[in-house]
Amino acid sequence: MGKFAAGGIFAGLLGIDQAVKQYIEENYDEEREEKTKIPGVLLRKFYNKGLIFSSFEKHSGLPLKVSLIGTGVIFLADVKVFLCKGRKLCKAGLTLVTAGAISNTYDRIMKGAVVDYIGYDGKHKLLRSLTANLADFYVVIGIMLAQLGRGKR
Template sequence: MAFVVFNLLAAAALIGIDQAIKLWATNVLQPVGAMPLIPHVVELRFVLNPGMAFSLLSGKQLFLIIATSIALIFVAYGLFFRSRGRYLQQAALLLILAGGIGNLIDRVLNGEVVDYINLLFMQFAVFNFADICVCVGVGLWVLVIFLEELHAENGQSPKEQ
């Protein structure tokens, strides 16, 4: 039971952080458009994204909501039923779940996602905290899979991280 409660509280905290930052961006950043965070490196720029990364599938909100919901059900299943005692996998799935829910909330309530982090030193999409959670989570998940394969090749059972 503690495992489930911890994961629910951790997900709620990450979702809360995401939604609080988006609320701040809407109330403070939207009126000014953009402000420097680290001059010539990163700025905070208010952008409403009607699609997914790089505005792909813009205008396909119902599809994005359904596809995201289905994916998040699988992620939640993995988190709550398959990752007990596997801390790196648990962290990965928790980040993916929280980030996915954070952006899903925007998509369902507003029809678009609030983005606000703009990298000035390269051409890249404007993104948000939820996107960071999802990307870091996927990176950790890839690492988990790689480590499991590495241990399987060596005939060892993977050690818990």
């Protein structure tokens, strides 16, 4: 994956997540209004002021600091990997991770919380209580791809 292709994919992924977040913010109430659009998936608006699973939300400023540091580390890893030839799977993974990290960090800076909107529509109470966004999926999938492509040229 070339630098320009990765840049275009990055911009597209970031734009999609931010556009969906804006749509959710404009069209959903935060009181856990839920709409099933896809079987098994609930769309709802939830402002996550903490980190993963709303952890550390009562620690003022910590989620933003962690997001900024994490995004900086990811960016440095990107620079190192993208300067190397090959490693396409690793580069694809880092592109996903970077888009997700920047999207969520942008939310923390601009809104004070990350806009989550994807929920599980099932009977399991714990799973049903979780809410994520596309950026979260980008990060998880990107980490898996980067690990699979680690060391491969």
